[in-house]
């Protein structure tokens with residue numbers, strides 16, 4: 001992986017990661033429900049049904065701090081959902097979780113990581129930018145429904 005694209009990696013990776021199973025769904029929903037851009041229960045069920053990677057990040061004491069969902073198409077890894085428990089924001093868990101997913105993608109021979117993010121989601125845009133993602137384009141009215149707005153389509157070369 002071209003690590004020069006990924007800035008400011010913490011040297012201590014004090015997290016435990018594993019793939020989620022359906023038994024984790026209640027805990028995932030507890031974090032998911034803290035935010036506006038929330039996924040429905042059914043949407044997560046689709047992830048499990050289709051065996052799409054859903055990575056969980058735990059603290060050393062076993063507390064679930066966040067999750068990330070991505071899927072691979074051709075040589076692209078698409079991050080479609082990430083959330084960190086509000087109580088644990090600003091402690092580099094988001095950065096570490098993305099880094100872990102990028103390593104998985106790289107090991108699966110993906111060449112790019114891609115994602116969409118709401119243009120006014122400053123923490124998320126800040127996180128992706130800090131990790132070296134670049135804005136490819138702005139997608140007007142990408143989000144519709146309960147939450148509306150434009151998206152940035154962002155890319156990182158792995």
Ligand SMILES: CC(C)(COP(=O)(O)OP(=O)(O)OC[C@H]1O[C@@H](n2cnc3c(N)ncnc32)[C@H](O)[C@@H]1OP(=O)(O)O)[C@@H](O)C(=O)NCCC(=O)NCCS
Pocket residue numbers: 008035037081082083084085088089090091092093094095096116117118121122123124125126127128130
């Ligand atoms: C986006 C999110 C995952 C960030 O997680 P986090 O663990 O708090 O982020 P980190 O502590 O790893 O921050 C890493 C970098 O991201 C950026 N960042 C994080 N929070 C930020 C904020 N509130 N404003 C601006 N930049 C921010 C900073 O560059 C930060 O680096 P620094 O700490 O050296 O300044 C978290 O805010 C979240 O769960 N949001 C709700 C769900 C969501 O919006 N998901 C994204 C959908 S596209």
